[in-house]
Amino acid sequence: MKIDLTQFCATIDTRKHLFAPFRLNGFIYATDGAIAIRVPDDGSNVANCESGLEKIERFFQMPENILFQQIPILNIPLKCAECSGSGFVNYEHVDCDECDGEGEFQHGSHDYDCKECNGSGEYRSVTLGAKNECDKCDGSGNVSIQPVAIGNTFLNRKYLVKMNNLPNCTVATNGKIERSFFKFDGGSGVIMPCRG
Ligand SMILES: [Zn+2]
Numbered sequence: 001m002k003i004d005l006t007q008f009c010a011t012i013d014t015r016k017h018l019f020a021p022f023r024l025n026g027f028i029y030a031t032d033g034a035i036a037i038r039v040p041d042d043g044s045n046v047a048n049c050e051s052g053l054e055k056i057e058r059f060f061q062m063p064e065n066i067l068f069q070q071i072p073i074l075n076i077p078l079k080c081a082e083c084s085g086s087g088f089v090n091y092e093h094v095d096c097d098e099c100d101g102e103g104e105f106q107h108g109s110h111d112y113d114c115k116e117c118n119g120s121g122e123y124r125s126v127t128l129g130a131k132n133e134c135d136k137c138d139g140s141g142n143v144s145i146q147p148v149a150i151g152n153t154f155l156n157r158k159y160l161v162k163m164n165n166l167p168n169c170t171v172a173t174n175g176k177i178e179r180s181f182f183k184f185d186g187g188s189g190v191i192m193p194c195r196g
């Protein structure tokens, strides 16, 4: 079974190198900064690891005698209130004309919030029937951060769903602050605890 690594890459991040899988010392990695997964290098057409990101190897070093367990059955996800669970909204964010999207004005040595946009720098332009991806949930329709108690930590539900789709995935938790480890047929991964 070929694992789709791109589902573990970042979609919104300032670090562009997290947007696609990459190759390093016999493995192909994918990460979004909160979860990372690796599979043996099968010669796939991916970029080489960017310099500075090699430290990812260290994160995969597991403590000894760590216990792997099944992922618990997940409850129904909480729906995103912003889009009522649809993943779409009928507005777009548009820069405020009054303050050119700055949200504030400078006058002498003082800053003043723009009254037009209440200092946000933008307003919502509604188009009836429009289907724009909801920012709050990245279009998933579910609350983005849903901590699930597992072992001695909390992991974010959206990652557990992806892990569950990996063949025979089991997880070894490692406390509330430390990363947890997971393994599956054909690879392994690490995941940071969820700060809800
Ligand atoms: Zn404004």
Ligand SMILES: [Zn+2]
Pocket: 080, 081, 082, 083, 084, 085, 086, 087, 088, 134, 135, 136, 137, 138, 139, 140, 141, 142
């Ligand atoms: Zn939403």
